Amino acid sequence: MDLFIQLTLTGLTNGAILALAALGFVLIFKASDVINFAQGEFLLIGAYVTFAMIAQFGLAWPLGMLLTLLIAVALGVIVERLVLRPMIGEPIISVIMVTIGLSSLLRAIVSSIWGNQPKAFPPFIPSNPVNVLGATVGEDRLWAIVIAIVMLGIFSVFFRRSREGIAMRAVADDQQAALSMGISVKKIFAWAWSIAAASAAVGGALVANIVGVGPELAGFGLRVFPVVILGGLDSIPGAVIGGVVIGLLEAYTGGYIGQGLNQVLPFIVLIVILMIRPYGLFGQEIIERV
Amino acid sequence: MQRGFLSKLNSSVLQPGETQLRVENVQLHFGGVAALMDVSLEVRQSEILAIIGPNGAGKTSLLNCISGLYHPQHGRIVYYNGEEHELTRLKPHQIARLGIARSFQNIELFRHMTVLDNLLAGAHVHMKSNLLSCLLYWGPAQREHIEYRRFAEDIIDLLEIEAIRYSTVGALSYGLQKRVEMGRALAMRPSILLLDEPMAGMNAEEKEDMARFILDVNEEHGVTIVLIEHDMGVVMDISDRIVVLNFGQKIAEGTPEEIRQNPLVIEAYLGEEAHAFPFKFNPKSEVSD
Amino acid sequence: MDSGIFHTTYEKDMALRRTPAQKIRLVVFILFLLVFPFFANRYYLTLANQVAIAVIGAIGLNILTGYTGQISLGQGGFMAVGAYTAGILTARMGMPWWGSTIVACFVTAAVGAVFGIPSLRLKGLYLAIATLAAQEIILWVVTHWRALTGGVDALVVPNPVTLGIQINNDFNFYWVVWGIVGLVTIAAVNLFRTPYGRAFIAISDQDIAASVMGVDLFKYKLLAFAISSFLAGLAGALTAHYRNIVTWERFTIDVSVLYLAMIIIGGLGSITGSYMGAAFMTLLPAVLTNLGRAVKGFYPAIDSILPFIQQATFGLVIILFLVLEPEGLNKIWKNIKDYFRLWPFSY
Numbered sequence: 066m067d068l069f070i071q072l073t074l075t076g077l078t079n080g081a082i083l084a085l086a087a088l089g090f091v092l093i094f095k096a097s098d099v100i101n102f103a104q105g106e107f108l109l110i111g112a113y114v115t116f117a118m119i120a121q122f123g124l125a126w127p128l129g130m131l132l133t134l135l136i137a138v139a140l141g142v143i144v145e146r147l148v149l150r151p152m153i154g155e156p157i158i159s160v161i162m163v164t165i166g167l168s169s170l171l172r173a174i175v176s177s178i179w180g181n182q183p184k185a186f187p188p189f190i191p192s193n194p195v196n197v198l199g200a201t202v203g204e205d206r207l208w209a210i211v212i213a214i215v216m217l218g219i220f221s222v223f224f225r226r227s228r229e230g231i232a233m234r235a236v237a238d239d240q241q242a243a244l245s246m247g248i249s250v251k252k253i254f255a256w257a258w259s260i261a262a263a264s265a266a267v268g269g270a271l272v273a274n275i276v277g278v279g280p281e282l283a284g285f286g287l288r289v290f291p292v293v294i295l296g297g298l299d300s301i302p303g304a305v306i307g308g309v310v311i312g313l314l315e316a317y318t319g320g321y322i323g324q325g326l327n328q329v330l331p332f333i334v335l336i337v338i339l340m341i342r343p344y345g346l347f348g349q350e351i352i353e354r355v
Numbered sequence: 356m357q358r359g360f361l362s363k364l365n366s367s368v369l370q371p372g373e374t375q376l377r378v379e380n381v382q383l384h385f386g387g388v389a390a391l392m393d394v395s396l397e398v399r400q401s402e403i404l405a406i407i408g409p410n411g412a413g414k415t416s417l418l419n420c421i422s423g424l425y426h427p428q429h430g431r432i433v434y435y436n437g438e439e440h441e442l443t444r445l446k447p448h449q450i451a452r453l454g455i456a457r458s459f460q461n462i463e464l465f466r467h468m469t470v471l472d473n474l475l476a477g478a479h480v481h482m483k484s485n486l487l488s489c490l491l492y493w494g495p496a497q498r499e500h501i502e503y504r505r506f507a508e509d510i511i512d513l514l515e516i517e518a519i520r521y522s523t524v525g526a527l528s529y530g531l532q533k534r535v536e537m538g539r540a541l542a543m544r545p546s547i548l549l550l551d552e553p554m555a556g557m558n559a560e561e562k563e564d565m566a567r568f569i570l571d572v573n574e575e576h577g578v579t580i581v582l583i584e585h586d587m588g589v590v591m592d593i594s595d596r597i598v599v600l601n602f603g604q605k606i607a608e609g610t611p612e613e614i615r616q617n618p619l620v621i622e623a624y625l626g627e628e629a630h631a632f633p634f635k636f637n638p639k640s641e642v643s644d
Numbered sequence: 645m646d647s648g649i650f651h652t653t654y655e656k657d658m659a660l661r662r663t664p665a666q667k668i669r670l671v672v673f674i675l676f677l678l679v680f681p682f683f684a685n686r687y688y689l690t691l692a693n694q695v696a697i698a699v700i701g702a703i704g705l706n707i708l709t710g711y712t713g714q715i716s717l718g719q720g721g722f723m724a725v726g727a728y729t730a731g732i733l734t735a736r737m738g739m740p741w742w743g744s745t746i747v748a749c750f751v752t753a754a755v756g757a758v759f760g761i762p763s764l765r766l767k768g769l770y771l772a773i774a775t776l777a778a779q780e781i782i783l784w785v786v787t788h789w790r791a792l793t794g795g796v797d798a799l800v801v802p803n804p805v806t807l808g809i810q811i812n813n814d815f816n817f818y819w820v821v822w823g824i825v826g827l828v829t830i831a832a833v834n835l836f837r838t839p840y841g842r843a844f845i846a847i848s849d850q851d852i853a854a855s856v857m858g859v860d861l862f863k864y865k866l867l868a869f870a871i872s873s874f875l876a877g878l879a880g881a882l883t884a885h886y887r888n889i890v891t892w893e894r895f896t897i898d899v900s901v902l903y904l905a906m907i908i909i910g911g912l913g914s915i916t917g918s919y920m921g922a923a924f925m926t927l928l929p930a931v932l933t934n935l936g937r938a939v940k941g942f943y944p945a946i947d948s949i950l951p952f953i954q955q956a957t958f959g960l961v962i963i964l965f966l967v968l969e970p971e972g973l974n975k976i977w978k979n980i981k982d983y984f985r986l987w988p989f990s991y
């Protein structure tokens with residue numbers, strides 16, 4: 066029972082972080098039909114920039130976090146403007162490939178600044194062991210879950226209430242109609258990319274706080290795929306639920322079965338979902354016309 | 356180089372007038388939208404059957420059901436070629452193999468291929484070389500290739516597209532693309548040719564050419580034609596029989612003369628636009644997109 | 645357009661339509677390949693051999709992705725299947741190198757066809773994601789099925805020897821691998837002037853129209869996966885015999901991405917483009933390494949950042965090509981040819 070609770074909490078933590086990464090991924094897809102292979106690098110950059118702010122420059126963590134978010138937003142805007150905008154209207158394969166190229170470039174930049182060695186992260190969130198229903202877990206994991214929930218809450222309020230959020234949903238629904246209503250689609254793409262970078266950055270900071278920073282954090286980029294396929298590429302609640310389900314699945318298989326099965330099971334789930342319900346649990350089904 | 360048309364186009368074994376295709380009580384829905392409601396009709400060997408009706412009447416949907424792209428929730432579509440084939444149970448490529456060819460409303464050519472390659476692709480069902488001999492471009496594969504190259508030339512002659520043989524299809528004008536698409540369908544040596552608005556967006560001269568090609572194929576080769584067309588002048592001129600669809604229902608069927616006088620048909624068209632049938636009821640046929 | 649030249653008989657017309665200039669270029673290229681090994685040192689021979697293997701893999705991927713339009717991120721995984729099959733058959737069962745290579749091709753073709761099954765329901769980026777999963781699953785099996793593959797440890801493959809000649813020294817391997825490249829090229833060119841290849845292109849252009857023309861989408865998509873994986877398996881098996889060693893690190897998702905980059909930068913749906921992309925992406929890191937060596941004298945720290953420079957260049961090259969010349973090297977090459985064809989009247 067202790068093990069179960071422990072695994073559940075681990076799974077929820079990972080799920081929360083996956084959800085943050087997946088949220089940005091889904092947002093970009095919804096707004097612009099682009100699959101972002103560089104989402105893991107956004108998370109990586111978030112982790113390293115937070116690291117730099119807090120460990121290297123010695124800033125207080127709220128300030129450090131805020132600066133990280135600003136940098137992430139700027140990065141999102143720059144990437145959209147320089148790399149993605151010229152690709153509007155190009156075939157899918159080119160769009161996929163350009164984000165792959167981007168991921169390679171970003172990873173190289175991070176490594177050339179901070180090197181390739183994993184580094185310990187001065188925890189800005191206390192990691193004292195606490196007792197939850199008889200199981201012992203690090204306090205930081207609980208905080209990670211809480212922060213992720215708060216962030217996801219903020220994002221969903223943003224979509225429901227703010228002008229930009231509503232405009233983004235309009236663009237996602239129908240680009241032509243949105244255009245005719247005077248919404249600037251280009252601005253919306255830039256918003257999507259900056260929010261994606263920002264939410265991934267928060268995810269990155271949270272993982273870094275738990276496991277330290279290192280280049281392998283970019284691996285979250287691939288782990289996002291099972292999440293978004295499960296939830297539906299264009300569904301924001303799907304990203305959250307998918308993140309939690311995959312996070313738990315990884316934790317339980319890792320804890321109860323082992324053998325590294327937790328690394329591959331999400332991808333098997335991915336293929337199964339694609340075969341039976343390609344638009345995911347919550348995504349919209351598209352019918353083709355002739 | 357002038358040559359008569361040597362190749363046989365029509366692969367049907369039926370006698371003219373025999374029932375070739377029977378659509379029985381077909382119903383097709385998309386969610387709440389009923390595209391076809393209880394439609395029945397019959398296509399006879401070597402006739403030209405026109406299907407007309409206002410926009411959204413379900414004409415294209417009917418063709419899509421026949422070629423296996425849509426699956427009706429109810430009813431059957433049966434094809435006769437000596438045997439009986441229930442098309443509603445077959446996949447599109449199996450239906451093609453039975454000799455049912457078609458063109459599309461929004462031109463669906465293979466844009467990156469040349470005209471010639473499009474025609475050869477149309478003859479796909481007849482090419483039988485195996486993979487190995489193709490990879491080696493050996494004996495049979497090479498012979499077959501040359502044989503069909505000659506056959507494609509017949510179609511090029513028939514449709515008068517000699518000048519654009521080697522042009523990439525994507526770069527051609529709309530009218531020529533429509534012509535090539537018909538050529539590709541003919542390369543299948545079809546028994547039935549389904550044409551979805553083959554003259555849409557053409558000028559008068561191009562339409563006239565196209566009507567002539569359709570008549571040629573029908574009269575000289577006995578290929579059955581099912582034609583969706585908005586230009587009433589053409590429809591009245593070339594078709595043997597006409598079926599009228601409106602809101603997914605068949606509201607009339609008969610010879611051009613009968614259809615011209617059918618009150619239901621007149622009402623359907625007047626309801627859509629206050630122009631006297633049968634002329635110019637559909638602005639779409641005047642504009643090219 | 646080469647409309648100036650007329651072909652009189654269908655036989656001639658069906659033969660590959662080549663202009664004299666094309667024929668001359670082809671002959672020059674072949675002559676170059678024939679004399680190259682007698683002048684090149686070991687380093688250049690190694691590079692040439694790596695390029696050859698990459699050409700095979702790139703043609704394979706181009707058949708699937710460039711011609712048939714099925715985006716695959718599983719190339720690395722399929723190459724792993726070929727490499728491990730060949731390695732295991734030769735190392736554990738003593739099969740001759742050529743025997744295990746042939747078996748490896750067929751095994752990989754079968755595995756590729758299995759992972760191609762989702763292509764019947766999935767298109768575009770959904771299929772790309774499915775092949776990404778295939779890549780991850782294959783590599784997981786390779787690293788976790790210790791009894792068969794040795795897991796994460798390297799699998800050592802005995803030297804390939806035929807008639808007393810050791811095949812994998814750089815000079816001998818050059819002839820073997822470029823000979824195979826020649827055969828693969830001829831087969832690929834033939835494929836695309838016969839019904840199979842046309843069906844592939846038809847599927848990528850307009851799959852619904854293709855099916856209405858009688859192309860069995862299921863059969864031909866699986867076939868495209870099989871043929872493509874056959875060549876990926878061949879590239880993998882040749883790598884195993886050439887290097888005497890198989891390790892999983894050579895077949896990660898990065899390799900899938902590298903091959904995708906090759907065909908995009910070379911030119912999708914083009915055999916010539918596959919050559920150019922394979923050469924470009926194989927030689928680029930080597931060129932950077934040499935540049936690094938050159939500047940080392942006055943900038944000794946170059947060694948530690950060279951890998952990052954290579955990675956950054958890789959990403960940058962991809963982005964720049966896609967933004968500036970999405971049709972790749974093949975298009976650039978065409979433009980150059982057109983320029984000189986009209987020369988000196990080109991302005």
Ligand SMILES: Nc1ncnc2c1ncn2[C@@H]1O[C@H](COP(=O)(O)OP(=O)(O)OP(=O)(O)O)[C@@H](O)[C@H]1O
Nearest residue numbers: 352353354385390409410411412413414415416417
């Ligand atoms: N794939 C589809 N998904 C949803 N609805 C469809 C689909 N195909 C057709 N419909 C609907 O079915 C109805 C009939 O459409 P169809 O295309 O058959 O009309 P049509 O008679 O060919 O019209 P037009 O003259 O404009 O070509 C329309 O209401 C259309 O919106």
Ligand SMILES: [Mg+2]
Nearest residue numbers: 414415416460
């Ligand atoms: Mg229609």
